[in-house]
Amino acid sequence: MHDLIIRNARIVDGLGNPEFMGDVAVDGDTIVGVGKLADDQARQTLDAGGLVLSPGFVDPHTHYDAQVAWDKLMTCSPEHGVTTVVIGNCGVGVAPVRDDMREFLMGDLVNVEGIPLDDMQQGIDWTWESFGEYLNELDKGGLGANIAALVAMTPLRHYVMGSDSLDRAGNVSEIAQMGELFSDAMEQGAFGVSTTIIGVHVGYGGKPVACRNATLDEYRVLCQALKKIGRGSIELALKLTGDVGEQERELLTLLVNESDRPVTWLAVVNQAERPDSYLERLDALEDLLGWDKAVPQTTCRPLRFQLDLANPYILGVFPTWQPIMQMSREEKIRCYRDPEFRQSFRDDLVNIPAFGSNVWKRFYVLDGVSDQARGFAEKKLTIAEIARDWDMDPMDCFCELALEDELRTTFDLIALNYDENDTIPLVQDKRLMIGLSDGGAHLNMLCDAGYSTHMLERWVRDTGALSLEEGVRKLTSEPADFFGISNRGRIAAGCKADLVLFNPDTIACGDKQVVNDLPSGGKRFVTPAMGIHATFVNGEMLYKNGEHVGGLPGKVLRSYDCHPVIATDAAA
Structure with missing residues (x-):
């Protein structure tokens, strides 16, 4: 007698094999049978x-x-069929942590990932110090989805070096201590390490996030720990587009060669209106590419950024805006009134077409506090449209809108991947991993947690750029195998019963909605899923038709314990 049998399903196994009609039997948290199971019985x-x-x-x-x-629950990812999330990305996180460095970690998350400080101060109880203690705390009481946790480089440096981590490289003894702490985290089940060298990643106090001060010797000792333990991976954040710099190549080469572990690096997207430009970055790193070496990560969604001029983080890709990131609010206001500043950004848009031409036609007013700003948001007007009505230059219009609302207007920039000709090559390229949802980040700015439903809607059903089997494989076994989670991401006997039941004709990611459910009562964006009938985590139904049905069956995964009970065929 099984615990659960799902009958009469179009089974897409996650390995890229042709779909077939059949049944799936589950005992506890494990799949125990796949195929025609007419004679099998189940409690449910x-x-x-x-x-x-x-x-x-x-x-x-x-x-x-x-x-x-x-x-x-980690809403709203599980609603979109996500049953495992990787956290600790981009070199920032919450463990390990000393009591006197908690504010530093939160400051990093405010500046890099747009997580409001008030909510962290009210919502995090800080009942851990070591990384292992953090994993144990996460596991208490269950989770919505499973968690695979990376050790972020910045908290590691903060723990060892204190506030000095913001200003200098580690010395010999500090580097050795980092290695010991990281090795211990891996023994406790961490899935690797993450870091960033992106220039716009500014952390606590407006200084470069601490891992940007790390030397190759610091990375070398972490690579040696990974090589010794023989599991884990590395996540590295690099710039989105443009030529591969010497620092980028040097670091990526070291991480690949000295760890003998796979590295996923962010991000690969096409420059606007140049559908093959991503190939230039791949060609420059061709000798490092491979699923056992360096795997670029891309997105299947239009790359949208929500920002206000109190925190115009993404505009830091332009030289004009980089000094803004470290200014006080009053200094920013003075700068936005300055005609020279405005002209400088006009020049940037001509000389650095990072977001393509006609950018103001893709810059929307999303929200605001003043009646004027909210009126524009309700009408879904672009800066170009408002500037035309006002008979004003778009950059002047942009600044004046923000100033009138005391920098509280939220703008929505559709920056990249807005043309299917730019995106189809990315989702089809077998060298790239689909990801970059940023779930849990930029809460009051965006929500791309529905990347999975968008993928199946847009690139499988609407355009046929991918077959159903290939689309599912890219969302399941491919990332699972990269992180060494080979007992998930596939439907096979002996693997864990993380399952999604959906209608391929209606699956979709809905429009962003505002909810006010943060610890401080503040707003964030969520996106509803459509066409997903049920999400199962570890054999238990978690969501049914978009509603949480109760329970928290997810768990903290440990990198030493992620293999199938029964051997299954590997993905082709």
Whole structure:
């Protein structure tokens, strides 16, 4: 007698094999049978009615490190069929932590990932110090999705070096201590390490986030720990587009060669209106590419950035805006009134077409406090449209709108991947991993947690750029295998029963919605899923038709314990 049988399903196994009609039997948290199981009995039977049954989706790039402290479900990822999330990305996180460095870690998350300070201060209880203690705390009381945690380089440096981590490289003894702490975290089940060298990643106190001060010797000792233990991976944040710099190549080469572990690096997208430009970055790193070496990560969604001029983080890709990041609010206001500043950005847009031409036609007013700003948001007007009505230059219009609302107007920039000709090559390229949802980050700015439903809607159903089997594989076994989670991301006997039941004809990611459910009562954006009938985590139904049905069956995964009970075929 099984615990659960799902019958009459179009089974897409996550390995890229052709779909087939069949049944799936589950005992506890494990799949124990796949195929025609007419003679098998179960305590609970679910008739899929010909809907697609796939493995749960594995999100390789989230920032739920803070949110999970007050939202164990990690909404809204599981609603979109995500059953495992990787946290600790981009070199920032919440462990390990000394009592006197908590404010530093939160400051990093405010500046790099847009997580509001008030919510972290109210929502995180800081009942851990070591990374292992953090994992144990996460596991108490259950989770919505499973968590695979990376050790972020910045908290590691903060723990060892204190506030000096913001200003200098580690010395010999400090580097040795980092290595010991990281080795201990790996023994406790961490999935590797993450870091960033992106110039716009500014942390506590407006200084470069601490891992940007790390030397090659610091990375070398972490690579040696990974090589010794023989498991784990590395996540590295590099700039989005442009030529591969000497520093980028040097660091990526060291991480690949000295760790003998796979490295995923962010990010690969096409420059606006140049659908093959990403190939230039791949060609420059061709000798390092491979699923056992360096794997670029990309996004299947239009790359949208929500910002206000109190924190115009993404505009830091332009030289004009880089000094703004370290200014006080009053200094920013004075700068935005300055005609020279405005002209400088006009020049940037001509000389550095990072977001393509006609950028103001893709710059929307999303929200605001003043009646004027909210009126523009309700009408979904662009800066170009407002500037035309005002008979004003768009840059002047942009600044004046923000100043009138005391920098509280939120803007929505559709920056990259807005043209399917730019995106189809990315989702089809077998060298790239689909990810970059940023779930848990930029809470009041964006929500791309529905990347999985968008992928199946846009690139499988609408355009046919991917087959259903290939689309599911890219969301399941491919990222699972990269992180060494080979007992998930596939439907096979002996693997964990993380499953998604969906209608391929209606699956979609809905429009952003505002909810006010942060610890401080503040707003964030969520996106509803459509066409997903059920999400199962470790054999238990978590969501049904978009509603949480109760329970928290997710758990903290440990990198030493992620292999199938019964051997299964590897992905091709």
